[in-house]
Amino acid sequence: MGGRPLEDSELVELARQGDVSAYEELVRxxxxxxxxxxxxxxxxxxxxQDAVQEGFVKAYLSLGRFRAGAPFRxxxxxxxxxxxxxxxxxxxxxxxxxxxxxxxxxxxxxxxxPEGAALAQEEQAELxxxxxxxxxxxxxxxxxxxxFDLSEAEMADALGCAQGTVKSRLSRAIGRLRAALxxxxxx
Amino acid sequence: xxxxxHLPEAEFELALAGIGRSIEFPELPDLSGLVGRAVAxxxxxxxxxxxxxxxxIRPVWQPAWQRVAVALVAMVVVLSGALxxxxxxxxxxxxxxxxxxxxxxxxxxxxxxxxxxxTNLMLGSPVPFAQAQADVGFQILVPAALGPLDEVYFxxxxxxxxxxxxxxxxxxxxxxxxxxxxxxxxxFRAGIDxxxxxxxxxxxxxxxxxxxxxxxxxxxxxxxxxxxxxxxNGEIVPDSLRLAGNVLLWERGDLTLRIxxxxxxxxxxxxxxxxx
Numbered sequence: 001m002g003g004r005p006l007e008d009s010e011l012v013e014l015a016r017q018g019d020v021s022a023y024e025e026l027v028r029x030x031x032x033x034x035x036x037x038x039x040x041x042x043x044x045x046x047x048x049q050d051a052v053q054e055g056f057v058k059a060y061l062s063l064g065r066f067r068a069g070a071p072f073r074x075x076x077x078x079x080x081x082x083x084x085x086x087x088x089x090x091x092x093x094x095x096x097x098x099x100x101x102x103x104x105x106x107x108x109x110x111x112x113x114p115e116g117a118a119l120a121q122e123e124q125a126e127l128x129x130x131x132x133x134x135x136x137x138x139x140x141x142x143x144x145x146x147x148f149d150l151s152e153a154e155m156a157d158a159l160g161c162a163q164g165t166v167k168s169r170l171s172r173a174i175g176r177l178r179a180a181l182x183x184x185x186x187x
Numbered sequence: 188x189x190x191x192x193h194l195p196e197a198e199f200e201l202a203l204a205g206i207g208r209s210i211e212f213p214e215l216p217d218l219s220g221l222v223g224r225a226v227a228x229x230x231x232x233x234x235x236x237x238x239x240x241x242x243x244i245r246p247v248w249q250p251a252w253q254r255v256a257v258a259l260v261a262m263v264v265v266l267s268g269a270l271x272x273x274x275x276x277x278x279x280x281x282x283x284x285x286x287x288x289x290x291x292x293x294x295x296x297x298x299x300x301x302x303x304x305x306t307n308l309m310l311g312s313p314v315p316f317a318q319a320q321a322d323v324g325f326q327i328l329v330p331a332a333l334g335p336l337d338e339v340y341f342x343x344x345x346x347x348x349x350x351x352x353x354x355x356x357x358x359x360x361x362x363x364x365x366x367x368x369x370x371x372x373x374x375f376r377a378g379i380d381x382x383x384x385x386x387x388x389x390x391x392x393x394x395x396x397x398x399x400x401x402x403x404x405x406x407x408x409x410x411x412x413x414x415x416x417x418x419x420n421g422e423i424v425p426d427s428l429r430l431a432g433n434v435l436l437w438e439r440g441d442l443t444l445r446i447x448x449x450x451x452x453x454x455x456x457x458x459x460x461x462x463x
Contacts, residue, residue, distance in 0.1 A: 020227045024219035031219070036212045045213035053218055053225075060226040123191050127206050146200065147207030178199070181192035 008072040016063045027056050030073060033148060034080045040143040041084035041136040051087050055080030074150065074157035081158065085136055130180035138173035145170055304338055304368050310351040311342030323348035325442055328374060332461035333360075337368075349375035363449040365432035370448040370458070376441055397435070397452065399459045404437030406452045435459055 006014075006025070014022035031052060038048035038055070059079045066075060131139055144150040144158060155170075156163040194202065306313065319339045320327050324347030329336070338353040352372040356362035360369035392409040435446040435455040444462065446455050 020223045023226060024223040027219040027222045028217060031215060031217070032212075035215045039213055045215075048213055049215050049218075052215065053222060056218065056222040057225045060222070123202075124206055124209060127191060127202065128210070131206075142203065143207065146203040147210075174199070174203075178192050181190070183190065183192060 009069060012063065012066065012072050013068075015060065016066070023060055026072065026076075030076055031056070033073070034076060036148065037077050037140070037143070038080055038084040040139045040147075041081060042088050043132065047087050048084065051084035052080055055083040058083070071154065071157060074154040077144075077150075077158040078160055081140055088136060126181055130177055133180050134173065134176055138176055141166075141169050141173045142177065304355060305340055305351065305353045305366075305371070308366055308368075308371070310340035310353070310371070310373075311349065312340060314339055314341045319348075319350045323350050323374075325374070325376065327352075328439065328442070328444065328462045330372065330458045330462045332458045333370065347376045349373065361449045363432050363447060366447060370446060370450070372462075373445040373447075374442055376443065395452070397437075397456060399435075399437040399456055400463075402438055404435060404456075404459070406455070407434040407436070408452065439463075 006022070008026065008029070011022045011026050011029075015026065034052045034055060035048050038051040039045065042048050042051060055076065059076050062079070066072075131142070134142075141155070141159060144155045150158060152163055152166050155166045159166065159169065161169065191199070191202065314322070316327075316336075316339045319341045322341050322343070327350050329352065333354055336352045337355045340351040340353065342349045342351075350373070352374075353368055354360060354370040354372075356369035362369060392407060395406040395408070397404045397406045432447060432449065433452075433455070435452070437444055437459055439462070444459065446459060448455060450458070
């Protein structure tokens with residue numbers, strides 16, 4: 001391989017021809033995003049890792065059905081998310097407060113994001129708690145949009161829905177998130 | 188300042204984006220090698236695996252390919268290190284492997300308990316023994332050494348079906364960490380490729396050739412491992428992946444049997460030899 005990094009589509013094509021190292025490059029490229037996606041659903045690092053591993057293997061075995069030229073990233077995320085959802089169903093666990101903010105940022109030890117700084121610690125905890133109480137599918141659509149910066153087209157691919165329904169799904173998820181937040185006012 | 192619940196849309200979106208940057212997402216080790224090893228040994232339609240042992244066992248992807256519902260295969264990984272990262276995954280899954288066989292046995296007919304100890308192990312559906320026997324395409328074998336079984340599970344993902352007999356933990360049959368039960372005996376028709384197995388086991392897991400009633404078997408022990416099962420289309424059987432503990436695999440005719448338990452090798456073989 002030459003100097004420039006290969007595009008996803010090139011790596012996918014190589015992988016389809018049996019080039020495992022090309023697929024390993026795709027794993028390195030997207031395992032973090034895949035892990036975040038799985039974590040949003042499972043709320044546990046161990047289950048997230050399992051879902052990612054299994055998702056990558058299944059995606060490889062499904063490359064024969066992958067539409068040439070289609071974006072790889074949302075297609076992979078869809079497989080990983082399905083794995084995570086199945087795993088979560090099988091485990092039948094409560095998510096509780098599995099989404100935890102980094103300790104330092106909650107306590108102010110680390111430099112928070114400007115937006116995060118605008119929220120009091122209590123509010124951050126409330127928001128995370130409300131997120132954790134949502135259905136995994138709602139958490140996912142919110143995470144894709146606000147945390148992972150997926151485009152609408154990518155979200156549609158990753159969620160397996162028409163592009164036109166992404167907005168409505170997001171809107172409903174946010175509505176449920178708002179409803180899950182405490183009613184009380186804050187000075 | 189208003190409650191988060193009633194923040195204007197733009198501010199609420201900003202808050203959401205901000206909180207996303209404060210979440211402590213898990214940082215995984217580089218999985219590329221792990222995944223690469225798994226897919227490198229995935230079934231290749233153009234490749235026929237070598238025989239794993241003596242003449243009793245046919246290679247899985249040979250002509251038998253046409254009639255064997257599921258071709259077993261690879262065992263991926265998960266070594267002690269990975270396990271340390273994901274301890275919670277232990278009870279999340281259900282796994283195996285295959286050889287194949289046929290055999291006879293006299294069968295008791297216990298009624299499955301409603302408690303469903305195995306319902307989270309992805310073993311299939313709980314069924315009465317008689318129904319499992321009616322559904323599978325082979326005679327279910329039962330180990331005489333274990334006494335009455337507690338639950339029976341059937342999965343139709345294999346051509347001739349797959350049955351799992353579940354035994355609760357009890358005196359002399361300690362609870363296995365990976366399953367939460369005393370012992371699982373799984374029976375199905377498939378095949379195993381020793382070469383693949385050995386390549387895909389992590390350093391914390393060992394595979395040892397053993398003999399069960401004169402027939403070849405494998406004792407897989409050490410760090411919990413993941414076993415992947417592939418169907419004849421080369422796709423992973425969705426319910427085939429979970430961490431597995433100590434496993435004894437052996438063949439009876441064209442039937443593959445698999446015991447998963449917390450027992451020692453000698454104890455597991457003794458139970459295996461009472462099957463029949």
